[in-house]
Amino acid sequence: MQKAKKRILGVDPGSRKTGFGVIESGRFNPNYIVSGVIRVEKLSGSQRLKNIFESICQIIDQYQPDVVVVEKVFVYKNPKSAITLGQARGVILCAAAIKDVPIMEYTPTQVKNTIVGKGHAGKTQVQYMVQNLLKLTECPQEDAADALACALCHDRYMSLGLDAETLSKGTKF
Structure with missing residues (x-):
């Protein structure tokens, strides 16, 4: 019996640019739905947050994801x-x-390790792998690629039946 396909909204948070990407799950053939970047660099602080919030709400309403996958914050310098x-x-x-959409969170290292095979892969490597895994004709913009990578990471883990606790231990496959 084949599992029902699920929609996954991946989000790469940013205070100036927030990437998003929607895929439909599938162990061997995830399908690309849409991706893009919410650009708020010209707005004030509170207006940026309002715009990000409203945009994510609109994306959820339009694409009806079964889960939202958000990259965890990893900033060690500032x-x-x-x-x-x-x-x-x-x-x-x-x-x-x-x-009322469930939320999953993954570290950048988990996402990169899952998609590229190296936890410290560069942005161009992530873009390249996302383009190939989703069979896209063009390379997605950096922030959109990161969001799609989050969605693909979750899709991979769920297709293998791994849970969040197992994932946090750095499981490789």
């Missing part, structure tokens, strides 16, 4: 950047919670 990024993540998580 505490102010970490706080700003955390605020953007907060409105994304809030949008998913308000829309």
Whole structure:
């Protein structure tokens, strides 16, 4: 018996650019639905957060994902950047919670290890693998590729029946 396909919304949070990507699950053939970037660099702080929140709500309403996958914050150099990024993540998580969509979170290392095979892969490597895995004719923009990579990571883990606790231990496959 084949499992029912599920829609996965991947989100790469950013305070200036937030990437998003929607795929439909499938162990051997995930299908690309849509991706893009929410650009808020020209807005003030609170307007940025409002715009990100409203945009994520619209994407959820339009594409009806079964799960929202958000990349965990990993900033080790600048505490102010970490706080700003955390605020953007907060409105994304809030949008998913308000829309009653389950949320999964993965570290950048988990995502890169799953998609590229190296936990510290570069952005161009992620873009290349996302393009190939989804059979896209063009390379997605960096932030959109990162969001699609989050969705693909979750799809891979779920197709293998792995849970979040197992994932946090750095399981390789």
